[in-house]
Amino acid sequence: MTSAIEPAGPSESSDPHPDTQHPAAISAADSPTPHESFDGPAPRLIATDLDGTLLRDDKTVSPRTVAALAAAEAAGIEVFFVTGRPARWMGVVSDHLASHGMAIVGNGAAVFDLRAGTLIEAFPLPESDALAVAHALREAVPGTAFAVERTAVFRREPAYEAPDPDGPGACAPIETLLAEDRDQPVLKMLAKHPTLNPDDFLATALAVAGRQAEITRSSETALLEISGAGVSKATTLAKCCAERGVTAAEVVAFGDMPNDLAMLSWAGTSYAVANAHPHVRAATRFMTASNQEDGVAQVIERIVAARRP
Missing domain, CATH: 3.30.1240.10 (Hypothetical Protein, Haloacid Dehalogenase-like Hydrolase; Chain: A; domain 2)
Known part of the structure; x- marks a missing residue:
């Protein structure tokens, strides 16, 4: 499954890791780039990190992002929040749920139904x-x-x-x-x-x-x-997807930090936001605009648009 907004490339901007190649800045323009396409299986599930990825720097969810997530589910694409946060810190998105509400928290350690407020399964640290x-x-x-x-x-x-x-x-x-x-x-x-x-x-x-x-x-x-041991965002997401009959190729994932790397490697299509850690940008083929520019929403809008006849 392939799609692109902008492949990674070098940049002259300052970075705390100057020996790491990092991509050029991504424009927040709304119009899709001519080379963007989804030529693999149609996406069936979107998995997104929260802090630094879906959330803006003030820890809010923008109206554009709320609308994009709702549009995805209206188009038949399930949304999973996949975060390092504990369940007690999920109020930031719990107030903006459409039909979605599934969350993998603690970097894969538990699955919560945010709408019901219940723990579905845990994978504890002994x-x-x-x-x-x-x-x-x-x-x-x-x-x-x-x-x-x-x-x-x-x-x-x-x-x-x-x-x-x-x-x-x-x-x-x-x-x-x-x-x-x-x-x-x-x-x-x-x-x-x-x-x-x-x-x-x-x-x-x-x-x-x-x-x-x-x-x-x-x-x-x-x-x-x-x-x-062996518990990560990727392992728990893969388990949840298998229970739904969703393959890795049908998953689009978004992230920004090292704890997202396993998930981004597993998903069929993965995006780093422009503000991501250099290691994440280097390991992820595609990049979208920053969390401040609603980069996740921009990609979701294009996915939804591509499903329309």
Whole structure:
């Protein structure tokens, strides 16, 4: 399945990774480019990341994007939100659902029905593996602090800066955090370092603990997201698609950060937004406009238009 807005190419713009080739800026023009086409199986499912991809920088969904998602489903194309966010942070899109409402959260660790507000399935990180990764990282990178994201509970170590207000008793060493709330599966463990380069932190973590868990990142800071071994956006999306009789060739995916790479590699047609991490731009054949320019909506509008007689 092939389609294109603009293939990757070199650019002179500044970048924190100057040794990485990256594509020219993409215009936000509404008219489709003459060479754009969908000559494989008609898309049946759209899988999109949220932060930095579908959402604008202020964490809102633009009216154009809301309309594009609704038009896709009206045309018979299912929409999946595929994100590193936990379910408790999905209100940003829950207010804009048409008939869609399926979400893969925690980088593939769980599937939620946002319309019903229910957990469909979870693929947890075993406590023993989480402890092994935490100990390996703490030894390799002193100063690393940890947090645990369960299906409905977030807990952190005292040195881990809280992303939102915590309830009483929320802070404890990682060993205690993993031993508590065992009635809820661990969707992911978070590891944060105050000074390391984010890509260097990820490389070190993969070297010392990559065989015991899936380790990735989606933040601009040195924050790692650790899931069960073999659990990623791609594995859970593939499972959900198989249950619907949808093949990889019939999936169009969008992303911007390293935690999207597995999904973008699996999908038949994948787009990086123009603001994506250099590694994502280098690994993704097609690119659309940035999240600020409604790049995902632009492609969806063209997909829908191509289905019209």
